[in-house]
Each structure stands twice: as C-alpha cells, then as structure tokens.
Ligand code: SF4
C-alpha cells in the first residue's frame with residue numbers, strides 16, 4: 001500500500017506541475033479553483049469507467065480491503081467545468097462542487113480577454129495547418145468535349161488516380177439537347193484532379209481521355 005501511495009503522489013506532482021510550471025486555467029492558478037471529482041469509496045464498485053474515460057489522467061485505480069477502487073490522484077488535472085466521469089459513473093460515486101463556482105471564477109478573474117487571445121491563437125494555428133495541407137495538395141482542372149458519357153467508368157478512373165494518391169472531384173457532365181445533338185453539338189465534362197502526385201496522374205488521365213476519342217478543350 002505504501003508503494004502505491006508513493007507512485008500516486010509522484011504521478012500527481014508530475015501531472016500538476018507540467019515539468020515545474022504551475023498549471024493555470026486561462027491565466028488563473030489552477031489550484032485556486034476547487035473544481036475536481038471526489039469519489040465516494042463506499043459507492044465505488046471499481047468498474048474503471050472513470051479511469052478509462054478521463055482524458056486528463058485524473059484517476060488512478062487502487063485497492064482498498066482487497067477491492068478495486070478509483071481515486072482522483074491528480075485532482076487539479078481535471079478540466080474545469082467538466083463532469084463527464086460523474087455522469088457516466090454507474091453508482092453515482094463521483095461528485096463535484098456546484099457549477100456556479102466556475103461562473104464565479106470566470107467573473108472574478110475576467111478571463112474572457114485571455115480566452116479571446118487563446119481563441120485567436122488557435123485559429124491562427126488551424127489556418128497555418130490548413131495552408132500547409134493546401135500547399136502539398138495540387139489541383140488540375142479539365143474541360144472535355146465529345147461523347148463524354150465514356151468517362152463515366154468509376155473503376156477505370158480509380159485505377160488511374162488512386163496509385164498516385166489523387167482523387168477526382170467536381171465531376172460534372174452536360175449533354176446537348178436532342179436538337180443540338182442532331183446538329184453535332186458535343187457533350188461537355190468538367191472535372192478536377194486533386195492530390196499529391198498530380199503530374200503523373202494528370203498525364204495518364206489525359207492519355208485515357210484522348211484514347212476515348214474525346215477532346216481536352218481546357219486544362
Ligand atoms: S466510474 Fe464510479 S464506480 Fe466506476 S470506478 Fe469510477 S468511481 Fe468507481
């Protein structure tokens with residue numbers, strides 16, 4: 001039992017200090033906010049749902065009188081305002097303070113300007129990530145004329161593009177009216193090829209289109 005306690009304490013210190021740095025909640029010292037789960041040991045049946053569900057690593061499982069029990073070993077790692085573990089505990093063994101204390105902390109520390117800055121930083125991060133993704137995904141559009149129904153063979157298209165980690169999007173076909181067709185008007189297909197190795201896929205697709213006696217009007 002002594003050994004378990006030492007391991008739990010070390011885990012707690014490691015998680016809560018984040019390598020020596022004090023943990024904060026939107027600028028507020030986390031340990032000044034009394035939001036964490038309390039497990040009623042007598043009600044806990046050791047199902048481990050809380051342990052496996054909490055993404056913050058708050059819980060450890062231990063033994064009391066030979067029975068498995070949950071313990072909130074790192075209480076301040078709990079996400080302020082979250083109460084998921086209490087909601088899923090089958091025996092209602094987990095309790096939290098009244099949520100009004102969270103609202104009180106928000107008001108007292110006027111955290112919203114910090115939250116806005118954090119939201120801006122997150123948007124910027126998402127934008128940079130999206131830009132990075134866009135840079136490695138290229139596009140090539142095609143406009144094709146002729147008996148464009150010949151292009152509608154999905155298996156054939158798959159064979160062309162998938163080996164090059166490409167895909168075909170925005171594929172549309174317009175067919176002429178009967179009167180226009182009688183006068184020799186062609187159908188028109190538009191498609192966009194997207195992917196990483198677009199040059200190779202584009203060359204192969206162009207060959208296939210020409211082999212079907214279709215005309216690439218625009219590329
Ligand atoms: S979910 Fe409830 S019953 Fe299950 S281990 Fe956690 S505290 Fe115990």
Ligand code: SF4
Nearest residue numbers: 054078079082083085
């Ligand atoms: S409330 Fe959420 S973050 Fe806190 S211990 Fe439960 S599951 Fe983990």
